[in-house]
Amino acid sequence: MRKTILGTTAAVGAMVLGLGPVSSHSLDAMLEDLEPAALGEVDFATSCTTEGQERFHVGLLLLHHMMYRQSAAAFEAAAEADPNCAMAQWGIAMTKFHPLWPGGPTPEETEAGQAAAARLEQMEPGTAREAAYAEAVQAFYAGKDLTFRERLAAWAGMQRELGAAYPDDLDAAAFDALAQLTMAPRGPDAVPVLRDASQRMDALRAEAPRHPGGYHYAIHAYDHPALAEMGLEVARSYDSIAPEVPHALHMPSHIFTRLGLWEESAEWNARSAAAVLSQAGDGILADHYPHAIDYAVYANLQAGDVAAAQALLEDLAERTNLEDTFGSAYAISAAPARMPLETGDWAWAADLTAEMSPAITWARYPQAVAMRWFAKGIGAARSGDGDAARVALAELDGLRTTMADRELGYWVALTEAQIGAIGAWIALNEGDTDQARALMTEAAEKEDAVGKAPVTPGHLLPARELLGDLLMELGDKGAAAEAYEATLKVSPNRARSLKGLDATGDG
Numbered sequence: 001m002r003k004t005i006l007g008t009t010a011a012v013g014a015m016v017l018g019l020g021p022v023s024s025h026s027l028d029a030m031l032e033d034l035e036p037a038a039l040g041e042v043d044f045a046t047s048c049t050t051e052g053q054e055r056f057h058v059g060l061l062l063l064h065h066m067m068y069r070q071s072a073a074a075f076e077a078a079a080e081a082d083p084n085c086a087m088a089q090w091g092i093a094m095t096k097f098h099p100l101w102p103g104g105p106t107p108e109e110t111e112a113g114q115a116a117a118a119r120l121e122q123m124e125p126g127t128a129r130e131a132a133y134a135e136a137v138q139a140f141y142a143g144k145d146l147t148f149r150e151r152l153a154a155w156a157g158m159q160r161e162l163g164a165a166y167p168d169d170l171d172a173a174a175f176d177a178l179a180q181l182t183m184a185p186r187g188p189d190a191v192p193v194l195r196d197a198s199q200r201m202d203a204l205r206a207e208a209p210r211h212p213g214g215y216h217y218a219i220h221a222y223d224h225p226a227l228a229e230m231g232l233e234v235a236r237s238y239d240s241i242a243p244e245v246p247h248a249l250h251m252p253s254h255i256f257t258r259l260g261l262w263e264e265s266a267e268w269n270a271r272s273a274a275a276v277l278s279q280a281g282d283g284i285l286a287d288h289y290p291h292a293i294d295y296a297v298y299a300n301l302q303a304g305d306v307a308a309a310q311a312l313l314e315d316l317a318e319r320t321n322l323e324d325t326f327g328s329a330y331a332i333s334a335a336p337a338r339m340p341l342e343t344g345d346w347a348w349a350a351d352l353t354a355e356m357s358p359a360i361t362w363a364r365y366p367q368a369v370a371m372r373w374f375a376k377g378i379g380a381a382r383s384g385d386g387d388a389a390r391v392a393l394a395e396l397d398g399l400r401t402t403m404a405d406r407e408l409g410y411w412v413a414l415t416e417a418q419i420g421a422i423g424a425w426i427a428l429n430e431g432d433t434d435q436a437r438a439l440m441t442e443a444a445e446k447e448d449a450v451g452k453a454p455v456t457p458g459h460l461l462p463a464r465e466l467l468g469d470l471l472m473e474l475g476d477k478g479a480a481a482e483a484y485e486a487t488l489k490v491s492p493n494r495a496r497s498l499k500g501l502d503a504t505g506d507g
Contacts, residue, residue, distance in 0.1 A: 041210035047126020052082025064212035092116035099182040103326025117141040174213030197221040228258035260493025262303035269296035287327035294331035298457040329368035337375035349379025367411035374418040381425035417447040
């Protein structure tokens with residue numbers, strides 16, 4: 001099977017990367033007008049017809065870029081061009097669960113993925129290799145009572161076996177690394193796993209310099225405080241193969257954020273958000289847009305450019321056509337809260353509205369709602385409004401119960417840390433300094449253990465940093481300095497910690 005190097009003009013880029021359906025006609029136009037450096041390069045032989053194969057390659061490239069909605073449209077076009085193309089159904093099924101994205105698929109995505117997996121089960125893959133891919137994705141959809149994490153583990157296990165069985169298959173190697181990253185532990189224990197995945201993706205990139213997986217999955221692997229410095233080169237080169245792909249323009253900022261390179265993070269996320277807007281037309285705005293805005297807001301606040309952050313928030317607030325996903329929900333909840341929290345306007349934080357965009361089905365995303373209540377609670381506690389802080393605690397406790405019922409373990413632990421932080425500041429206000437110190441220390445240790453999720457550039461306020469603030473209130477400047485220094489090891493150049501450390505006299 002010949003290699004397909006996909007290129008695009010601005011108009012064709014809108015067809016492929018925009019949010020409306022990708023028709024056979026628009027794909028035909030794209031394939032007739034190839035230019036270099038559009039999406040990258042893959043070489044994945046299938047048993048599909050030539051037309052089906054070409055559309056399959058489009059879907060596969062977009063899948064590696066995690067442009068899931070657009071990828072699904074391309075795979076659907078492949079199925080339309082070749083109804084017997086089993087790998088087109090594999091591709092559709094793959095786009096409906098997002099291995100590294102927290103929150104899990106929406107009910108609509110789950111239903112569509114199950115339908116594709118059912119169609120795939122009735123088809124005959126043309127080769128043993130294609131059958132192995134089919135079996136791996138079907139493992140995710142098998143069984144009725146499995147949790148999302150259990151389904152991911154089933155897919156990841158088979159995907160890793162596939163990678164071992166076909167060592168010359170570059171896409172198998174890429175998906176093997178993705179599966180490895182999906183099941184990696186959190187915190188310091190993740191480092192050996194992430195290092196192995198990053199090294200394997202570096203090797204893939206050396207063999208296939210335009211393969212998107214070699215860039216994208218490498219950046220995810222390097223997205224850890226202990227490894228981020230090694231990911232800087234690949235981060236700064238991702239746009240060389242995909243200059244108009246919104247998620248490819250955002251991903252480098254994971255590394256920039258880890259290293260405190262705020263200007264680069266703000267710039268790349270601004271490019272990402274602009275790409276979504278330019279490609280959406282009058283359609284629904286993909287969650288790549290609010291996700292990029294949240295990262296850009298965070299970066300601008302760390303760089304001290306409050307006006308730029310405010311302008312981004314105002315633009316986000318005007319958007320009513322947002323995609324109803326966890327990525328959107330988190331950004332809509334968190335990004336506006338960052339302004340008062342990062343600037344220390346506690347009364348403003350306490351007064352943040354609990355009513356958010358009607359475009360989002362908030363009952364689906366309790367972990368996103370919790371971000372807003374944490375901001376309100378810590379704002380109330382730090383501005384001396386104990387009653388309002390306790391209202392926030394009650395809301396967070398209810399959200400924690402919902403998350404526990406849904407087995408959202410990471411978010412349960414994070415919410416418990418947030419509850420502890422608010423409780424610590426309530427205790428401080430009431431004069432129980434021992435309790436305040438104990439609760440804040442426990443919250444910091446819990447939050448440190450789970451780390452940050454990829455959906456966020458950083459915790460709304462790091463618990464370790466809040467511990468530094470509390471210790472300063474207690475007059476223990478030496479311990480406060482240690483807390484700020486520990487925060488800065490994880491989040492270099494973080495503005496509040498730098499300011500706090502300077503106030504201790506050790507800055």
